[in-house]
Amino acid sequence: MGESTAAQPLSSSIGDYVKIIWELAGSGAASTTEIAARLSVAPASLTKMLGRLQELGLVSYERYRGASLTERGRAEALRSVRRHRLIETFLLEHLGYSWQDVHEEAERLEHAVSDNFTERLAEFLGHPARDPHGAPIPGADGVLAAEDSFPLGEVMAGGRVHVTRVHNEEAPVLAYLGERGLVPGRSLEVKEVRELDGVVTVEDEEGVSHSLGGPLARSIFVRLLS
Amino acid sequence: MGESTAAQPLSSSIGDYVKIIWELAGSGAASTTEIAARLSVAPASLTKMLGRLQELGLVSYERYRGASLTERGRAEALRSVRRHRLIETFLLEHLGYSWQDVHEEAERLEHAVSDNFTERLAEFLGHPARDPHGAPIPGADGVLAAEDSFPLGEVMAGGRVHVTRVHNEEAPVLAYLGERGLVPGRSLEVKEVRELDGVVTVEDEEGVSHSLGGPLARSIFVRLLS
DNA sequence: GTCTATTTTTAGCCTTAGCTAAATCACAAG
DNA sequence: CTTGTGATTTAGCTAAGGCTAAAAATAGAC
Ligand SMILES: [Mn+2]
Ligand SMILES: [Mn+2]
Ligand SMILES: [Mn+2]
Ligand SMILES: [Mn+2]
Numbered sequence: 001m002g003e004s005t006a007a008q009p010l011s012s013s014i015g016d017y018v019k020i021i022w023e024l025a026g027s028g029a030a031s032t033t034e035i036a037a038r039l040s041v042a043p044a045s046l047t048k049m050l051g052r053l054q055e056l057g058l059v060s061y062e063r064y065r066g067a068s069l070t071e072r073g074r075a076e077a078l079r080s081v082r083r084h085r086l087i088e089t090f091l092l093e094h095l096g097y098s099w100q101d102v103h104e105e106a107e108r109l110e111h112a113v114s115d116n117f118t119e120r121l122a123e124f125l126g127h128p129a130r131d132p133h134g135a136p137i138p139g140a141d142g143v144l145a146a147e148d149s150f151p152l153g154e155v156m157a158g159g160r161v162h163v164t165r166v167h168n169e170e171a172p173v174l175a176y177l178g179e180r181g182l183v184p185g186r187s188l189e190v191k192e193v194r195e196l197d198g199v200v201t202v203e204d205e206e207g208v209s210h211s212l213g214g215p216l217a218r219s220i221f222v223r224l225l226s
Numbered sequence: 227m228g229e230s231t232a233a234q235p236l237s238s239s240i241g242d243y244v245k246i247i248w249e250l251a252g253s254g255a256a257s258t259t260e261i262a263a264r265l266s267v268a269p270a271s272l273t274k275m276l277g278r279l280q281e282l283g284l285v286s287y288e289r290y291r292g293a294s295l296t297e298r299g300r301a302e303a304l305r306s307v308r309r310h311r312l313i314e315t316f317l318l319e320h321l322g323y324s325w326q327d328v329h330e331e332a333e334r335l336e337h338a339v340s341d342n343f344t345e346r347l348a349e350f351l352g353h354p355a356r357d358p359h360g361a362p363i364p365g366a367d368g369v370l371a372a373e374d375s376f377p378l379g380e381v382m383a384g385g386r387v388h389v390t391r392v393h394n395e396e397a398p399v400l401a402y403l404g405e406r407g408l409v410p411g412r413s414l415e416v417k418e419v420r421e422l423d424g425v426v427t428v429e430d431e432e433g434v435s436h437s438l439g440g441p442l443a444r445s446i447f448v449r450l451l452s
Numbered sequence: 453g454t455c456t457a458t459t460t461t462t463a464g465c466c467t468t469a470g471c472t473a474a475a476t477c478a479c480a481a482g
Numbered sequence: 483c484t485t486g487t488g489a490t491t492t493a494g495c496t497a498a499g500g501c502t503a504a505a506a507a508t509a510g511a512c
Contacts, residue, residue, distance in 0.1 A: 257490090269489075270490085273491050290491080
């Protein structure tokens with residue numbers, strides 16, 4: 001009944017392609033140029049790789065029509081994401097990495113660790129539910145908790161919120177937010193959401209207020225406090 | 227004065243070639259077939275790779291004459307060995323790996339971690355001097371402690387010794403020794419060293435005696451107790 | 453509906469790191 | 483010295499992953 005042979009681990013290139021397609025496509029399809037830009041690779045390289053990924057049964061792809069993950073592709077993506085997020089958690093909590101540096105190191109390590117390592121690390125870390133950026137960590141069974149928070153820009157002025165996640169990987173952005181304590185776990189009061197330019201002004205627990213441009217406000221996810 | 231450009235990290239293949247040449251050549255030169263066998267690679271692949279390693283300034287190599295490391299090659303080898311041994315220590319002490327399983331995982335991870343990771347890990351581990359097999363861990367400055375122990379087979383009968391190192395990477399061998407407690411840190415009394423076949427008989431602290439064949443006895447390194 | 457701008461693909465090339473088979477060298481035995 | 487054998491190298495091939503330049507398809511603007 002087995003349909004494949006020994007399930008040789010995917011190369012790190014393939015792992016990254018699948019992961020990016022998962023991030024980009026969600027349940028739909030991702031475009032060639034979009035994926036290429038995220039991976040800093042020429043669009044032509046994408047076309048070739050999408051063919052290979054299809055042969056491997058990881059994506060379903062039709063010329064000029066974009067790519068989406070197969071069930072198996074989605075499973076592989078979630079395994080990569082689990083490894084990545086557990087590693088980031090370890091780097092921050094035990095090796096003293098700063099918030100903005102964990103991603104780059106995890107991006108390499110995620111391709112080198114075995115499933116055995118991953119599960120032992122999860123155990124060592126106490127099976128965390130979220131990574132340092134507040135992103136949910138998929139379970140070993142491939143289940144990813146549904147996101148129940150929403151971008152800061154969608155809150156009405158006056159609302160009190162709890163930061164759950166910062167959905168951004170750029171180190172300078174993370175450094176900026178980290179310095180100001182705008183990190184998961186923080187409580188904020190939304191003072192103003194300006195229609196005009198999307199700038200959001202919030203006040204933190206110490207009464208300090210912060211202005212955040214539209215894109216930045218969209219990358220900070222929050223939950224309303226009762 | 228700088229002679230090289232950005233010092234892009236070496237590929238994992240190159241890292242392994244350099245490390246094996248270091249292990250095999252010591253201060254002399256290693257032969258093509260010897261290196262090839264250790265890396266499970268065809269001899270022809272070696273010849274090609276030795277050319278590349280020479281161009282990279284890592285080995286000095288003359289056709290039909292074997293290869294030896296340059297000063298830079300030796301430095302790279304020691305950096306790899308440091309990473310490898312620190313990772314093994316982490317796997318055993320914190321992730322609950324068994325003695326015989328750490329090597330394989332470290333063999334992959336050693337190519338994925340940055341210098342920053344390595345030094346933070348060393349700090350986390352408390353700057354251990356030896357890995358789980360008792361091998362000395364090179365310093366961040368590239369200094370490797372001189373080995374002051376010697377193989378069990380060279381001890382005279384009646385001598386009391388302290389096991390410092392097990393110089394063997396085969397998992398079944400390590401499992402066998404581990405089960406019997408013949409690991410670094412143990413004290414033993416040498417009962418007999420048989421000229422005939424090199425078999426060494428030792429007695430451990432609990433009075434249990436163990437017979438070890440020549441090759442095995444040669445891979446257990448000890449120091450004489452006062 | 454047609455046309456143009458933007459995507460996307462194709463074609464052809466490159467490097468790394470392997471392989472096999474065939475040629476060549478070194479060395480030890482005679 | 484000559485020669486045979488084992489070690490080593492050369493030649494030629496392969497696959498993965500990239501790239502650039504040119505061709506083709508799609509989609510949006512008119
Ligand atoms: Mn990340
Ligand atoms: Mn990655
Ligand atoms: Mn090892
Ligand atoms: Mn290795």
